[in-house]
Amino acid sequence: MRALLTRAFAWSAALGGAVLVVGAGALLVVAAGERAASEDRRDAASVAAVLAVTTDPDAVRGAVARTAAGASGRLAAHLPDGAVVGVGTAAGDVVEVSTVDGGRARVGISAPAPVVTTGLVAQLALLLLVGVVATGAAVALGRRRTVPVVDALRALADTAGRLARGGDGRVRVDGPPELAALATAITAAADRAERLLAKEREMIADVSHRLRTPLTALRLDADALGGGPVADRIRSAVTALGHDVDRIIESLHPVATAAGGTCDVAEVVAARMAFWSAHAADQGRPCEVELPGGPTPVPLPADELGAVVDALLENVFHHTPARSALTVAVVGHAGWITLVVEDGGPGIADPGRALHRGASGGGSTGLGLDIARTAAEATGGTIHVERGSLGGARIRLRLGEADSHHEPASPRAWRLWRGRRP
Known part of the structure; x- marks a missing residue:
């Protein structure tokens, strides 16, 4: 900002200085021309005064030689007998004078005196120097004032x-x-x-x-179901729900969330899919999980990333028919870890609105996608809502890999939904 203001002051001061220097220089040139013309008239008058007293050629020649115009060969005296003393003609300014013998003599300047002299050049140089100094002083004063x-x-x-960065926004300026x-x-x-x-x-x-009270009652009812795979699955779901509520309560305390941490995306997805795969099998929903063999670290706590996975999969199970296919994949490339959740449901009609919390439409609050977007942006990444190969929605979460020093996504946006394939 200071450099921009300095350039603005420099241009303004330079323009003003140039106008002043050019104007003052023109006045100096005009004054020098008038001064040279005045000196020529004075030289002509001094020679005319000599002619009024004597027409002796030697005396007139001495008078002409003593003038600046005569010394420079621009002044000539025309005597009554037709003789010419000096160099030049009387075609320029002419002064006529009556001689002592009653004749008429003329004194003429053949060419005007040169305007550009050493003195004028020195004056113009001094004027330019003053203009440069004044411009610099104006810029320095302007910078100080800003x-x-x-x-x-x-x-x-x-x-x-x-x-x-989530810090204090209080500011006071003078x-x-x-x-x-x-x-x-x-x-x-x-x-x-x-x-x-x-x-x-x-x-x-x-x-x-x-939620604590109904959750406790639900846990007691689940324990009363006895044994069997269905009862075990219900108890597992109740336990997972209880853990989620615990994480929500813990996340409300800034001290608990300030520690941060890293986790492996593939490990978190594998752990959460152990629960969601069983739920998909119960609904008759085809479910595929693709995980890389190498590490996929991201600068997010495992609980926070697990909440993101649960939110995305909960959206799939809640908003798609029971037998719709589901694919979850994790891909690492060039410092980014991409988590893709794709379904075979009807898709998302308005992805831009779906990514705005509380305004999703379609019976959804948009909280799940908002949680995913917040987590992605915390790593410098983005969330993209697209149409997948299964025909439904594909949520592509681009997470910055740990220790890769990604800049925040700019702008923090999403790819808009493209039209349904024919």
Whole structure:
């Protein structure tokens, strides 16, 4: 910003200085021309004064030689007898004079004096130097006057960076009233966002704790079912639900989530698919899982990535018919780990809206895709909603590999849904 302002000041000061230098230089040239013409007239008048006293050629020749115009060969005296003293003609400025013997003599300047002289060049050079110095002083003064503005803009930019990283958004700047008002608005917006986030955490905590009572009753009922694969599957589902509620409650505490961590995407997907594959088999749903042989580390805790996998698969089981096919794949390439969940259902009618929490439509809150998008962006990646080869939706989650130092996706967006294949 400071460099931009400096260039602007430099161009403005240079333009103003050029106008002043050119104008002052033109005045100097005009003044020099008038001064040279005045000197020529004075030389002609001095020779005319000698002719009024005497027409002796030697005396007139001495008078002509003593003038600057005569020395430069531009002045000539025409005597009454037709003799010419000096060099040149009387075609230019002519001064007529009456001689002592009653005759008429003429003194003429054949060419004007040169305007560009050593003195004029020196004056123009001094004027140019003054213009350059004045331009530099104007730029330095302008930079000094913009220091508060640049400092205020830098403070606002730093605050915006902290907000993007989830930090404090409070800022106070000393600068122009407009920037101070902008800082106040940013602080107010940050405070409001913090209050809304706290309210959201409080609401989730309340809902999660309210789930405790029916969840306990459901666990007791599941224990009363006795043995058998169906009873075991119900007890496993109740246990997984209880763990999910525990993770939601724990995630509300900033200290618990600040530690971060890494996990292996293939291992997390394999662990979660042990549960979801059994659920798919119970529905008669074809289910394929493709996992790579090598490590696939991402900078996310295993619980957080497991919640992402559960959210995506829960969407598939909730919004597609029971016997719709399901494919889950993990691919690592060029510093990115891609998690793909594809189904054979009807697809997503409005993917842009589906990725906005609370406005998904189709009987969904959009919470599952919002959780997945947030996790992907936390690693510098993106989420893409596409049509898959099975005919339904394909959710492609692009996660930045651990220790790859990916920049945040810009813009943080998604690929829009393409038209249904014929």
